[in-house]
Amino acid sequence: MSQTPGTAALPFTERLDRLAEVAVRVGLGLRPGQELVMTAPLEAVPLARAITEHAYKAGAALVTTFYADDAATLARFAHAPDEAFDKAAGWLYAGMADAYRGGAARLAISGDDPSLLAGQDPAKVARANRSRSQAYVPALELIAGFSTNWTIVSAATKPWARTVFPDLPEDEAVARLWDAVFSASRIDGADPVAAWGEHNRDLARRTERLNGSRFSALRFRGPGTDLTVGLADDHEWCGGATTAKNGVVCNANIPTEEVFTTPHRARVEGYVASTKPLSYQGTLIDDIRVRFSEGRIVEAQARTGSDVLAKVLDTDEGAARLGEVALVPASSAISASGLLFYNTLYDENAASHIALGQAYSKCFRNGGEGLSEADLAERGANRSLIHIDWMIGSAEIDVDGITDSGEAVPVMRRGEWAD
Ligand code: ZN
Ligand code: ZN
Numbered sequence: 001m002s003q004t005p006g007t008a009a010l011p012f013t014e015r016l017d018r019l020a021e022v023a024v025r026v027g028l029g030l031r032p033g034q035e036l037v038m039t040a041p042l043e044a045v046p047l048a049r050a051i052t053e054h055a056y057k058a059g060a061a062l063v064t065t066f067y068a069d070d071a072a073t074l075a076r077f078a079h080a081p082d083e084a085f086d087k088a089a090g091w092l093y094a095g096m097a098d099a100y101r102g103g104a105a106r107l108a109i110s111g112d113d114p115s116l117l118a119g120q121d122p123a124k125v126a127r128a129n130r131s132r133s134q135a136y137v138p139a140l141e142l143i144a145g146f147s148t149n150w151t152i153v154s155a156a157t158k159p160w161a162r163t164v165f166p167d168l169p170e171d172e173a174v175a176r177l178w179d180a181v182f183s184a185s186r187i188d189g190a191d192p193v194a195a196w197g198e199h200n201r202d203l204a205r206r207t208e209r210l211n212g213s214r215f216s217a218l219r220f221r222g223p224g225t226d227l228t229v230g231l232a233d234d235h236e237w238c239g240g241a242t243t244a245k246n247g248v249v250c251n252a253n254i255p256t257e258e259v260f261t262t263p264h265r266a267r268v269e270g271y272v273a274s275t276k277p278l279s280y281q282g283t284l285i286d287d288i289r290v291r292f293s294e295g296r297i298v299e300a301q302a303r304t305g306s307d308v309l310a311k312v313l314d315t316d317e318g319a320a321r322l323g324e325v326a327l328v329p330a331s332s333a334i335s336a337s338g339l340l341f342y343n344t345l346y347d348e349n350a351a352s353h354i355a356l357g358q359a360y361s362k363c364f365r366n367g368g369e370g371l372s373e374a375d376l377a378e379r380g381a382n383r384s385l386i387h388i389d390w391m392i393g394s395a396e397i398d399v400d401g402i403t404d405s406g407e408a409v410p411v412m413r414r415g416e417w418a419d
Helices: 012-028 041-057 070-079 084-085 090-101 122-142 157-162 171-185 192-215 306-313 373-378
Strands: 033-040 062-068 105-110 151-156 217-222 224-229 260-261 265-272 279-281 283-284 289-293 297-300 322-327 355-357 385-390 400-402 409-413
Touching: 012 151, 012 171, 012 192, 033 041, 084 122, 090 105, 090 122, 090 279, 090 289, 122 306, 151 217, 151 265, 151 306, 151 322, 151 385, 157 171, 157 409, 192 260, 224 322, 265 322, 283 306
Parallel strands: 033 062, 033 105, 105 151
Antiparallel strands: 217 224, 217 400, 224 265, 260 322, 265 289, 279 283, 289 297, 322 355, 355 385, 400 409
16 A cells, blocks of 8 residues: 555545545445445455444444455366356345345445456356356345445455556556545545535436436447437436435445436347447456347447357346446546546446446336336336446547437537537
């Protein structure tokens, strides 16, 4: 741990403490008496401890943390018997689901090595992911439906920093990545919690305007892209703070710059090219080009990682359809850093994007309150074990909102808000 010379006004430990406070107060909005379930990479112990401290100061009843260890994951791929790759810790995810139903909040620290599994057998990686995803469903449904308050925040780990800054010495790479994490997480100003309040108000104004427009589709146009994304019936734009079903206001992603909603699973037409590489569970999928017909990807190619992309699209029936469409100005703070983070939490906040797979049930009128699975399906919400965001926005992309009568209204021009 070190401080970047000359740039950071505050010492590293103070910035880490501020990030922990933002995670607990803004990310979770943790209530006195709530339990907290946290997951973290081993390298994020200092941040996890700072978060634990702030959680107890906020009145947490109990903080339980599960650490993941890259070396242990690799040991599995090196030595576990073949049949073991269909195994997942279902008991753990069932326990997490129990905890959420009992009122626990959820915090994940991300900072994974983006290429951890790059050298492993793609079939084993896919099987391990699929069994984990299936086992995770009971917990994921509660999280995706905001039954409880939750947040994801990042820690600058060594393998992540090495990937983002391959040419820098490791210490310097880690310090530079922490700088980027702190700055994107808005913790450097006089009052980070107040800064988040203002940012949430900006995002709320943007979603209100889009919700007022009630577009039936969005059309993206630019190099390699002419894509019309039909929006789900009764869709609602979301962004910034969310009121979870337990009444707690949380910010699910720290940082966040996006406003997003639910596409109609059967009304996506045209072709689209990715504008940034997609880092998916250890593999980099670059230069993705796909064509949609009636909502489904019918042609897909990628310059690298095309075998992994094909496996992803094959996960289940909903994996080749969209569950999210999101707008982010090309000038967002994260985009302005010019860095490729190989981490969805960061890269998805640098560009407009679409996500393959599961839709968010809260992106419907009244936050999707009272809508059954059948109601959601009827409105066009997609269902899948996966949810994978990939970037299609840039300073070369125009976005129009299409009204019910077919009129095109400028929403973004050359990657920036049109109004
Ligand atoms: Zn998104
Ligand atoms: Zn997403």
